[in-house]
Amino acid sequence: MKNFSYYRPKTAEQAVALLDDKWGTTELLAGGTDLLDLQKEYIAQPDKVITLRDVGINQLRLDGLDKKPDDFILGAGMTLAEIAAHRGLKDAFPALTTAAGDIGGPQIRNMGTLGGNLCQRNRCWYFRDEHTPCLLKGGDKCFAIDGENRYHAIFTQGHKCVMVNPSTLAPVLIALGASAEVMGPKGKRTVKLADFFHAPSSASEREHVLKPNELVLSVTIPYHHLKNASYEVRHKQSYDWPLVQAAVAFKYEDNKATDVRIVLGHVAPTPHVAEAAAKALEGKEVTEATASAAGEAAAQGAMPLSQNAYKVKLVAVAVKRALLTAAGHKKYWEV
Ligand SMILES: Cc1cc2nc3c(=O)[nH]c(=O)nc-3n(C[C@H](O)[C@H](O)[C@H](O)COP(=O)(O)OP(=O)(O)OC[C@H]3O[C@@H](n4cnc5c(N)ncnc54)[C@H](O)[C@@H]3O)c2cc1C
Ligand code: SF4
Numbered sequence: 001m002k003n004f005s006y007y008r009p010k011t012a013e014q015a016v017a018l019l020d021d022k023w024g025t026t027e028l029l030a031g032g033t034d035l036l037d038l039q040k041e042y043i044a045q046p047d048k049v050i051t052l053r054d055v056g057i058n059q060l061r062l063d064g065l066d067k068k069p070d071d072f073i074l075g076a077g078m079t080l081a082e083i084a085a086h087r088g089l090k091d092a093f094p095a096l097t098t099a100a101g102d103i104g105g106p107q108i109r110n111m112g113t114l115g116g117n118l119c120q121r122n123r124c125w126y127f128r129d130e131h132t133p134c135l136l137k138g139g140d141k142c143f144a145i146d147g148e149n150r151y152h153a154i155f156t157q158g159h160k161c162v163m164v165n166p167s168t169l170a171p172v173l174i175a176l177g178a179s180a181e182v183m184g185p186k187g188k189r190t191v192k193l194a195d196f197f198h199a200p201s202s203a204s205e206r207e208h209v210l211k212p213n214e215l216v217l218s219v220t221i222p223y224h225h226l227k228n229a230s231y232e233v234r235h236k237q238s239y240d241w242p243l244v245q246a247a248v249a250f251k252y253e254d255n256k257a258t259d260v261r262i263v264l265g266h267v268a269p270t271p272h273v274a275e276a277a278a279k280a281l282e283g284k285e286v287t288e289a290t291a292s293a294a295g296e297a298a299a300q301g302a303m304p305l306s307q308n309a310y311k312v313k314l315v316a317v318a319v320k321r322a323l324l325t326a327a328g329h330k331k332y333w334e335v
Helices: 012-018 035-040 080-085 087-092 094-101 106-111 114-119 169-175 275-281 288-298 310-326
Strands: 005-007 026-029 048-051 060-064 069-075 179-184 187-192 215-222 227-233 244-253 256-265
Touching: 012 048, 012 179, 012 215, 026 035, 060 087, 069 087, 080 087, 080 094, 080 106, 080 114, 087 094, 094 169, 094 227, 094 244, 114 169, 114 215, 169 227, 169 244, 169 256, 227 310, 244 310, 256 275, 256 288, 256 310, 275 288, 288 310
Parallel strands: 005 048, 026 048
Antiparallel strands: 060 069, 069 215, 179 187, 179 215, 227 244, 244 256
């Protein structure tokens, strides 16, 4: 690991003032579960590391009446374990607590934070290998397109880099209509999570739209009483990223789903909003047949790479199961 100076600011303003306005020379440190790996592999080589430990962004706040909150405001420093275990979040947003509870293992969840989860770097093995100069490390080639690409994107159109966004909280937060409060040198701004992610194609870009001298303070989830669920297809139960994930949210009155949102994870360089799938279900009862049809619609337009066509089928399965779970159907796939 390259030597660096360590800073421990007391406020978010002080942290922002320490950040440079270009990527690479300064890094924020939250739980360190991603950043330290990147430093040990020489993928990240910052001169300054700025811990967020003391800046006061670890709390959950409820806006509105105590018993009937309108908004849940999650500090970016909340750990994944705290999110997974929170009773109020579990009741309102089971999609979020399930997704948080399935990440990594207990050690990762006890250290990893919400802000770090949204801003973590991608897991493409070429990117993570110090010696492979791909597009995101200043090279002129994506090695995955003609290489080992079984865990890469299937929605590849228009993308020079075909990694998948690694966050499983991101699709859920987008489906729930969440937004992030961000602080930079000119003050605070609000970014919808739907607009937060970016498909990078060079070393001067990240997987999100934050500027190098901005940080996430909190994420606000509006409470609209939506039915919601997240379903992941994984190789094995723990210590692995999903192969495919579907996050869904919808109003369900008189057995009719309206305001349907379906967002896929781990299939594209950004979370993938499946508009055709949402449209296929709008105004209908959630049954095995309608959930299947939405699943098939979600996979439309996929252009898989040489080794990952299997993910197309998984998309249909994940969407169907997420919809049935959210609507309260018996989980026939669990014995
Ligand atoms: C074995 C393993 C399995 C995993 N499985 C999954 C999985 O299934 N799904 C999933 O989503 N993730 C998974 N992860 C990733 C894990 O969720 C992230 O490592 C973790 O959430 C990062 O949080 P952190 O606080 O440790 O971030 P750090 O490592 O401290 O930071 C990560 C990045 O985010 C930036 N950052 C941190 N906080 C902020 C902020 N407030 N504002 C702006 N930038 C910030 C940092 O500068 C850094 O670039 C897994 C990790 C491991 C090691
Ligand atoms: S998918 Fe992206 S990160 Fe992976 S080799 Fe290609 S350019 Fe690099």
